[in-house]
Amino acid sequence: SSGISSFKTAAKKSTTQATLSSYSNNGKKNVVILGSGWGGISFLQHIDESKYNVTLISPRPHFLFTPLLPSTPVGTVDEKSIIEPVVNFAVKKTKGNVSYYEAQATKINHLDNTVTIKSFSHVNPFGDSKNPESIKKNDSADIKYDYLISAVGAEPNTFGIPGVQEHGMFLKEIEHSPKIRKQFIENIERANLLPKGDPERKRLLTLVVVGGGPTGVETAGELQDYVDQDLKKYLPSIAEEVQIHLIEALPVILNMFESKLTSYAQKVLEQTSIKLHLKTAVSEVKEKHLIAKTKISDTETKTEEIPYGTLIWATGNKPRSIVTDLIKEIPEQQGSRRGLLVDEHLKVKGLNNVYAIGDNAVAGLAPTAQVAHQEAEYLTKVFNKNQVGSAKPFKYLHYGALAYLGAEKAIANITYGKRQLYTGGGLITFYIWRVLYLSMIISWRSRFKVMSDWFKLALFKRDFFK
Ligand code: FAD
Ligand code: NAD
Secondary structure, eight states, X not given: OTTOOOOEEEEESSSSEEEEEXXXXXXXXXXXXXXXXXXXXXXHHHSOTTTEEEEEEOSOOEEEOGGGGGGXXXXXXXXXXXXXXXXXXXXXXXXSOEEEEEEEEEEEETTTTEEEEEEEEEEOTTOOTTSOOSSOTTOEEEEEOSEEEEOOOEEEOOTTOTTHHHHOBOOSSTTHHHHHHHHHHHHHHHHHTSOTTOHHHHHHTXXXXXXXXXXXXXXXXXXXXXXXXXXXXXXXXXXTTOEEEEEOSSSSSSTTSOHHHHHHHHHHHHHTTOEEEOSEEEEEEOSSEEEEEEEOSSSOEEEEEEEOSEEEEOSOEEEOHXXXXXXXXXXXXXXXXXXXXXXXXXXXXXXXXXXXOGGGEESSSOOOHHHHHHHHHHHHHHHHTTOTTTSOOOOXXXXXXXXXXXXXXXXXXXXXXTEXXXXXXXXXXXXXXXXXXXXXXXXXXXXXXXXXXXXXXXXSOOOOOO
16 A cells, blocks of 8 residues: 555564565565665655665664754744654655664674664554564664665764863754754853852863864854844843853865855854864863964964863764774775775765765765755665666766855855855845755745744744753
8 A cells, every 4th residue: 555664574584673675576676765864855855765665773763954954042933943853754655665764773784785783663654553563673684685775974083082072062864953052152151150250160161173174163153143043132241251162173264165255255154253163173071161273383383271161063074883893894995994895886886786975975975965965866766767786977066165154144155066056144144044054944944944944043032941
């Protein structure tokens, strides 16, 4: 029956381990997708489910629109506005069998064509009560695939720097956002009880963002917006003491933009009173301060202790363990430390029926949403036309890059492949940024909610509650 998931237990290995061959004997191949991010959900949206049995496995039961994640800790945009339940995408696939496991894939068994999954509940979007779940929460099972699409993304990289994991906060998933907000609010409350000039008050009101890539810059800009536009009205004396530091190891921030735009971005950040530390690498993090080393010349570095109340760590990503484990099993064809090497058809090198898209794949492209989305679109076209093995190679079309800087200013370099369409920075670019981000949102519900959040912001202050 259309759309209804009906898994059958093929071979029970033990009470907790079952091998599930999805949709047995309906003559269609089983495509298993790992991940509910830009790659996985874009693949799910575009795959023709009348031709394949489709199973999506992800521990995260929602898609996250990452481009607006830096806007959520301070409440410029509400967290719920930028997530969309996986089920909302699955219910639209009415022409065939589509199923979702809220589970983590722990191992790709490429010799058996199975994926081991753990800790999950089988979610049937149609609530099929006649098919009791064949496996229970916290069990593990092996899911059989004919084709596997790995889109598990990547995880924040601490580079093994001591103290980051214990004291730093990331901004990669939606649950990170309220944690940052809560810590900042608690620090404001505690600082407000201390007298002016108390060093502890100063520490509590210091926020450090490490990493001058787009995540770090946009997050610092949003935090400063909250301080300048809202906190100043509630607690002016606290607001004027808040100091945001942005620390970047390279000599420039946002190094994927041309130098004219990065200089403009630096100027805007400094005007909004963010303290920029360039050529400065954080080497250790303690509970209340961190150690930063600034390169003064080829032979000289200056070491500084920076006390902080809130630390946001945004120094980029590294592959997940499911990916590094697979790489170790096929060392001759793999070997990159950045992820799974794929050929021009996005097939994992060394394997016949495993494909990788998005941040877990190394195709020579930046780990961005636009790359993941285009790779998913390409691969579904190949699958839908039954051209697996004979299709034209994947070709990426670069549409440029945008970044929000705070103070209603953004920078943009909009392209169509190699053709430059627009380069600029400032208020007009900020409105272009808003329009383009709205157009990139992949559901109407989410688009509507983000528009309402921006409209609300024009009338009221941000929702900045614990
Ligand atoms: P993700 O979107 O990260 O999805 C990975 C999925 O895999 C998740 O659902 C996760 O739960 C799931 N998963 C993890 N482990 C497992 C497992 N073991 N088994 C099964 N599933 C698993 N890019 C842009 O182009 N423009 C932007 O403006 C932009 N802004 C960004 C802002 C922020 C704050 C961040 C963090 C990133 C931003 N990016 C942007 C980058 C972009 O988000 C990523 O490149 C994109 O998300 C990659 O898509 P993906 O599907 O590979 O990974
Ligand atoms: P990134 O890798 O782009 O930037 C991380 C930065 O941290 C680098 O500039 C690096 O030099 C710096 N760094 C590393 N270790 C450091 C240390 N110890 N001390 C100080 N600085 C250190 O990471 P990101 O910003 O999270 O972006 C990840 C990916 O997502 C990129 O591909 C990016 O393009 C994409 N993204 C895009 C947007 C956008 O288009 N607006 C927004 C966010 C993320």
